Amino acid sequence: MVAKRNSASYTKTKLFDLTSQILSTKPAGAGVLSTEIVDEFLKDFDSMPKEEIKVVLRVGLMVLAGRVTTMNKSHPNQLDIFVREGLPEFVDLRVPSDGKLKTQRFDVRKLTPNQIARHSPLSSKNKLTSKRDNLIEWAKQRIGAGFGDIAVEHS
Numbered sequence: 276m277v278a279k280r281n282s283a284s285y286t287k288t289k290l291f292d293l294t295s296q297i298l299s300t301k302p303a304g305a306g307v308l309s310t311e312i313v314d315e316f317l318k319d320f321d322s323m324p325k326e327e328i329k330v331v332l333r334v335g336l337m338v339l340a341g342r343v344t345t346m347n348k349s350h351p352n353q354l355d356i357f358v359r360e361g362l363p364e365f366v367d368l369r370v371p372s373d374g375k376l377k378t379q380r381f382d383v384r385k386l387t388p389n390q391i392a393r394h395s396p397l398s399s400k401n402k403l404t405s406k407r408d409n410l411i412e413w414a415k416q417r418i419g420a421g422f423g424d425i426a427v428e429h430s
């Protein structure tokens with residue numbers, strides 16, 4: 276099942292209506308938090324069409340999967356190199372695939388500095404830019420020191 280742009284119409288309409296209703300009860304200039312809207316939405320969750328639930332769940336999971344690169348969930352036995360060096364554990368790199376450049380997610384622990392340097396991370400305007408910059412700088416330092424073909428975690 277692929278979520279289409281016009282899918283989740285029930286949810287979009289309901290969220291819009293709830294936002295309007297909640298804001299109509301607030302004084303002029305007051306706002307509403309997303310959590311307020313979602314909490315109100317969930318009160319009537321049982322009336323939501325089952326197919327709509329599947330679409331919304333898929334969209335939500337796609338959003339969360341896209342945020343994996345912002346998470347730092349090191350294994351307890353993992354070296355603290357990610358914290359110490361300010362490196363992300365996962366990185367999105369543009370790599371050749373089927374004659375095109377495609378974005379793929381990689382585990383930094385399994386990449387060599389040469390691989391990191393060869394495939395520039397996507398430019399980003401979010402807080403991860405510094406972690407990605409740190410990663411590229413870290414890779415260049417390791418290459419310069421002769422460790423370009425050694426991954427943090429060996430297979």
